[in-house]
Amino acid sequence: METPLTANIQPGRRPPDIKAYRQAGGYRALREAVLKMRPEEVTQAVKDANLKGRGGAGFDAGLKWSFVPMGEKAAGPKYVAVNADEMEPGAFKDRLLMEGDPHQLIEGTALESYAIQADVAYIFLRREYHLAARLLQQAIAEAYDSGCLGQGILGSDYSLDIHLHISGGRYMSGEETGMLNAIEGRRANPRAKPPYPQVSGLWGNPTVVNNVETVCNLPHIVNNGAAWFRSLSLTAEGGTKIYGASGRVRRPGTWELPMGTPLRELVEEHAGGMQEGYRLRGIIPGGASTEFLTPAQLDVKMDFASVEAAGSRLGTGTIIVLDDRSCPVGMTLNLEQFFLRESCGWCTPCWGGLQYAVELLAGIEAGAGRMEDLDTLDSLAAMLAPGHTFCALAPGAAEPLGSALRYFREDFERHIREQRCPWSS
Amino acid sequence: MLSKEEMQEIEVEAARYETRQAAAIDAMRIVQDRRGWVSDEAVRDLAGFLDMSPAELDGVASFYNQIFRRQVGRHVIQVCDSVSCWLMGYEPLRERLIRMLGAGMGETTADGRFTLLPVVCLGACDRAPVMLVDEDLHTNIDPDQLDTILDKYR
Numbered sequence: 139m140e141t142p143l144t145a146n147i148q149p150g151r152r153p154p155d156i157k158a159y160r161q162a163g164g165y166r167a168l169r170e171a172v173l174k175m176r177p178e179e180v181t182q183a184v185k186d187a188n189l190k191g192r193g194g195a196g197f198d199a200g201l202k203w204s205f206v207p208m209g210e211k212a213a214g215p216k217y218v219a220v221n222a223d224e225m226e227p228g229a230f231k232d233r234l235l236m237e238g239d240p241h242q243l244i245e246g247t248a249l250e251s252y253a254i255q256a257d258v259a260y261i262f263l264r265r266e267y268h269l270a271a272r273l274l275q276q277a278i279a280e281a282y283d284s285g286c287l288g289q290g291i292l293g294s295d296y297s298l299d300i301h302l303h304i305s306g307g308r309y310m311s312g313e314e315t316g317m318l319n320a321i322e323g324r325r326a327n328p329r330a331k332p333p334y335p336q337v338s339g340l341w342g343n344p345t346v347v348n349n350v351e352t353v354c355n356l357p358h359i360v361n362n363g364a365a366w367f368r369s370l371s372l373t374a375e376g377g378t379k380i381y382g383a384s385g386r387v388r389r390p391g392t393w394e395l396p397m398g399t400p401l402r403e404l405v406e407e408h409a410g411g412m413q414e415g416y417r418l419r420g421i422i423p424g425g426a427s428t429e430f431l432t433p434a435q436l437d438v439k440m441d442f443a444s445v446e447a448a449g450s451r452l453g454t455g456t457i458i459v460l461d462d463r464s465c466p467v468g469m470t471l472n473l474e475q476f477f478l479r480e481s482c483g484w485c486t487p488c489w490g491g492l493q494y495a496v497e498l499l500a501g502i503e504a505g506a507g508r509m510e511d512l513d514t515l516d517s518l519a520a521m522l523a524p525g526h527t528f529c530a531l532a533p534g535a536a537e538p539l540g541s542a543l544r545y546f547r548e549d550f551e552r553h554i555r556e557q558r559c560p561w562s563s
Numbered sequence: 564m565l566s567k568e569e570m571q572e573i574e575v576e577a578a579r580y581e582t583r584q585a586a587a588i589d590a591m592r593i594v595q596d597r598r599g600w601v602s603d604e605a606v607r608d609l610a611g612f613l614d615m616s617p618a619e620l621d622g623v624a625s626f627y628n629q630i631f632r633r634q635v636g637r638h639v640i641q642v643c644d645s646v647s648c649w650l651m652g653y654e655p656l657r658e659r660l661i662r663m664l665g666a667g668m669g670e671t672t673a674d675g676r677f678t679l680l681p682v683v684c685l686g687a688c689d690r691a692p693v694m695l696v697d698e699d700l701h702t703n704i705d706p707d708q709l710d711t712i713l714d715k716y717r
């Protein structure tokens with residue numbers, strides 16, 4: 139089984155410097171692209187590879203780039219922004235890629251930039267990732283020193299600057315248009331779409347935003363071709379995926395596996411099943427903003443289309459496992475507290491709705507709930523769902539809330555009947 | 564007053580963007596790294612340096628949780644309070660910290676040694692529960708080991 143994304147990653151060891159990275163075949167794809175390929179050919183290869191964005195929404199990467207104005211007359215400068223904000227609770231895959239092989243991300247960023255003919259790329263890194271910041275700074279400096287970045291990359295006439303931008307925090311900074319505002323030195327409130335960033339992004343110029351894992355795939359697609367990339371997967375969506383598991387499993391961690399690996403294989407084989415004395419109650423498949431799946435759904439294939447068909451979303455692909463000794467109401471309360479704290483306050487259904495939901499959930503958890511509260515929570519979940527708010531934070535909050543109310547109804551009702559949390563001693 | 568080094572570092576960042584304002588968040592980080600926090604005076608100085616009004620810069624600062632607008636202790640402890648850590652024992656960890664330090668969430672110890680803050684998922688959920696002390700990530704924390712962990716932060 140091929141694991142291109144993690145081939146250079148050895149846990150606990152320093153990542154390869156530029157010399158080691160080049161010895162392992164690094165920067166070959168970039169050289170090939172800037173010297174021998176037209177930008178449109180890179181985009182076409184990525185389209186053919188069927189690379190779905192790994193930031194959570196699964197939007198086709200090549201298609202996204204194809205909206206950028208190209209050619210002599212296209213106004214510049216153009217920008218790439220790599221989303222390395224990774225603040226979704228339960229997500230921990232981009233950290234692995236940045237700490238394990240920073241040059242892979244730099245090379246991918248340069249390839250994406252070449253494809254859209256960007257002048258500048260920013261890597262937008264969350265502040266708390268101090269080790270990743272040091273490693274990326276160093277990798278960028280090495281890349282400049284050896285001609286892989288800067289003026290006339292690798293002997294071509296293409297020039298690119300990559301800068302590391304260290305965030306000031308807040309989950310909203312990871313939302314694509316919030317990030318643009320953050321880079322411009324403003325509050326990370328989202329922007330109205332259209333215009334889409336590909337046409338009018340940073341300072342009104344064409345800008346493409348992609349997730350770290352999406353970008354890390356690019357050198358491998360250019361090196362080995364679209365057909366190879368598609369063949370890595372078990373389903374129609376190309377490539378491998380960095381999956382992970384947290385919670386009361388025997389071996390929490392991350393694994394690079396074929397896209398479409400069944401959830402059961404993740405839980406039972408790679409994570410080693412549940413810890414002694416714990417039973418599986420539910421799974422959040424891809425970070426806090428995805429719906430619960432039940433143990434009856436373990437056979438779902440973990441790609442974007444299949445998890446959506448099962449009623450949830452693949453999201454980040456790092457699963458959160460709920461066990462029978464943890465309270466589903468308490469877990470839902472924790473999730474909604476996160477969304478409330480991170481809501482930017484712009485739309486009433488989001489800010490007000492979340493405040494009310496958290497109040498009701500806290501009441502139920504503390505033993506002061508009423509049965510009517512469950513109906514109110516149902517309608518709050520409906521109000522937070524897509525279509526009522528300016529950005530996707532509120533719909534993200536609705537997913538765990540709505541699904542918890544559905545799958546763990548009895549547990550909610552028991553809290554209310556007994557006027558206490560059955561899990562608290 | 565901004566120091567010469569601070570101004571130089573901010574200029575390096577400002578050159579990376581189309582506008583000076585874009586360096587606002589970097590500028591506040593640079594000041595915070597040196598002084599521990601960003602005071603009202605620093606906001607006024609930075610605003611002038613970046614061609615912004617102090618109110619505008621303050622509005623930006625107040626949005627971001629990693630920009631400290633109040634004085635913090637010599638070391639900042641940020642405890643992850645998100646879902647995987649919650650499942651793996653965030654609450655007992657928090658209670659023990661609060662008891663040990665005699666300071667609640669958002670507070671600084673009487674001796675000015677530690678400030679205790681909650682933080683969103685630190686992206687190390689497979690090693691929960693976790694916390695960040697200054698720039699060091701501590702994982703799989705057993706509350707009984709807290710004394711040993713914190714001992715090196717004087």
Ligand SMILES: Cc1cc2nc3c(=O)[nH]c(=O)nc-3n(C[C@H](O)[C@H](O)[C@H](O)COP(=O)(O)O)c2cc1C
Pocket residue numbers: 190191192193194195196197199221222223224225226309310311312313314315347348349350352353529530531
């Ligand atoms: C509130 C919110 C927070 C987000 N945070 C992140 C993040 O930390 N990292 C990320 O890659 N995408 C995040 N996204 C998704 C981005 O908006 C965007 O879709 C993504 O970066 C695009 O990359 P991709 O096409 O490569 O998946 C977030 C979205 C929302 C609504």
Ligand code: SF4
Pocket residue numbers: 310328480481482483484485486488489527528529530531532
């Ligand atoms: S949905 Fe929430 S986070 Fe998004 S813009 Fe509205 S208030 Fe802000």
Ligand code: FES
Pocket residue numbers: 227228229643644645646647648649683684685686687688691692693
């Ligand atoms: S939930 Fe604590 S590190 Fe992710």
